[in-house]
Amino acid sequence: MAVNSLTMFYxxxxxxxxLFNLILIGALLIxxxxxxxxxxxxxxxxxxxxxxxxxLAALVYNLExxxxxxxxxxxxQMIASIAPLLSLTLIYIFSCRHILRDNELLKTLHTIVISxxxxxxxxxxxxxxxxITPQFTNFIVPEGEKASWWQIKRVPITGTTLYNxxxxxxxxxxxxxxxxxxxxxxxxxxxxxxxxxKAVRKxxxxxxxxxxxxYLLAGIIITLEISIHWPTGSAMPPILWALRKLGFVVAxxxxxxxxxMPEWLRRRIRGKTWFEMQYKNxxxx
Amino acid sequence: xKYLETGEFVKTQPTMGINRGETIRIEKxxxxxxxxxxxxxxxxxxxxxxxxxxxxxxxxxxxxxxKFEEAYKAFQEIVEHQIHDDVxxxxxxxxxxxxxxxxxxxxxxxxxxxxxxxxWACYExxxxxxxxxxxxxxxxxxxxKEG
Numbered sequence: 001m002a003v004n005s006l007t008m009f010y011x012x013x014x015x016x017x018x019l020f021n022l023i024l025i026g027a028l029l030i031x032x033x034x035x036x037x038x039x040x041x042x043x044x045x046x047x048x049x050x051x052x053x054x055x056l057a058a059l060v061y062n063l064e065x066x067x068x069x070x071x072x073x074x075x076x077q078m079i080a081s082i083a084p085l086l087s088l089t090l091i092y093i094f095s096c097r098h099i100l101r102d103n104e105l106l107k108t109l110h111t112i113v114i115s116x117x118x119x120x121x122x123x124x125x126x127x128x129x130x131x132i133t134p135q136f137t138n139f140i141v142p143e144g145e146k147a148s149w150w151q152i153k154r155v156p157i158t159g160t161t162l163y164n165x166x167x168x169x170x171x172x173x174x175x176x177x178x179x180x181x182x183x184x185x186x187x188x189x190x191x192x193x194x195x196x197x198k199a200v201r202k203x204x205x206x207x208x209x210x211x212x213x214x215y216l217l218a219g220i221i222i223t224l225e226i227s228i229h230w231p232t233g234s235a236m237p238p239i240l241w242a243l244r245k246l247g248f249v250v251a252x253x254x255x256x257x258x259x260x261m262p263e264w265l266r267r268r269i270r271g272k273t274w275f276e277m278q279y280k281n282x283x284x285x
Numbered sequence: 286x287k288y289l290e291t292g293e294f295v296k297t298q299p300t301m302g303i304n305r306g307e308t309i310r311i312e313k314x315x316x317x318x319x320x321x322x323x324x325x326x327x328x329x330x331x332x333x334x335x336x337x338x339x340x341x342x343x344x345x346x347x348x349x350x351x352k353f354e355e356a357y358k359a360f361q362e363i364v365e366h367q368i369h370d371d372v373x374x375x376x377x378x379x380x381x382x383x384x385x386x387x388x389x390x391x392x393x394x395x396x397x398x399x400x401x402x403x404x405w406a407c408y409e410x411x412x413x414x415x416x417x418x419x420x421x422x423x424x425x426x427x428x429x430k431e432g
Binding site: 031034035036037263267270273274275276277278279282 | 288289290291292293301302303304305307308309310311319330419422423426
């Protein structure tokens with residue numbers, strides 16, 4: 001298959017985003033190996049799942065060029081759709097330890113809802129993959145029609161349709177969960193930043209807040225891209241795609257600064273330590 | 286450690302795991318301080334850090350007589366198995382602002398510091414009053430600088 005220049009464009013931006021994501025994952029792994037705490041482990045795995053999505057999203061264009069079967073691509077798309085939810089769950093659990101103050105009931109509800117969404121999507125996907133028509137219903141979209149979450153019809157189905165439908169079905173709850181949790185953690189970070197008088201903590205929380213908001217905005221751009229019917233040949237879809245990917249790059253950089261808070265940044269915010277000042281004064285006198 | 290950063294008493298939570306704490310720069314020397322949780326569960330993590338360290342600061346609660354034996358065993362484990370011969374050892378008899386507790390000379394005897402084959406020092410310190418914080422770390426960092 002010939003390499004389309006647009007495919008190359010998408011693929012290149014996909015890999016650039018993945019590279020920055022991998023840098024963040026590497027930094028979190030180093031931080032975990034240094035600190036050996038549950039919190040750093042949760043964050044590391046959260047971004048590993050984001051990394052899985054990022055790699056698969058970039059890889060799908062290479063697979064398309066390589067002529068890999070559509071069913072394999074769909075399988076990878078399904079994994080890429082579910083991975084953000086797993087990441088989100090871990091970020092939520094991490095945030096409950098350090099940022100949010102949810103009680104046990106709320107924590108349990110969050111986990112149950114996410115499990116239901118993942119389980120629902122996966123069940124449809126597996127049934128579709130094995131070409132099994134569920135006996136309990138025949139309400140899915142007919143073959144050949146464009147499947148949408150809201151287009152539920154009482155028509156017999158085939159496995160292939162169910163297979164594709166599962167990805168379509170899981171997307172809205174994934175997007176809603178992303179908005180809900182990232183927004184909550186982001187806003188709460190800003191609130192905590194406002195309350196603290198410690199400069200390093202304040203800046204760290206602000207960076208986490210901005211990082212999550214940027215990440216969320218970058219994600220919303222894709223919703224804009226797919227929900228508007230652009231005229232054929234319009235330059236908008238690739239432009240929005242590039243903006244989205246650059247948004248993720250910026251988000252990963254900000255989140256790196258916020259979650260990791262490298263020493264050079266800490267020193268820049270805080271200035272010299274009390275001990276260093278004292279030591280300097282003693283040496284001068 | 287917070288006192289080294291801010292110069293004032295800051296109420297802190299017990300360290301969980303290992304905290305990559307402050308970096309202190311004295312002239313051309315850069316000292317990275319690692320704060321290690323003292324609870325039983327985290328002690329398995331100590332050797333990995335201690336083996337790579339040029340200096341160890343061991344903090345003992347001056348007033349907690351009940352935990353003295355436990356602190357002694359943990360300290361012996363560090364000096365016998367986890368650190369190199371040329372490591373600088375600073376022992377802080379902390380919370381010296383409180384009236385009770387073991388005095389420094391008795392502590393040095395009972396903790397076996399006099400027999401240590403390391404360059405060591407012991408100070409009574411307090412993060413509430415700042416007592417000896419600067420002096421003890423000045424000694425410690427200068428020993429590291431010489432090494």
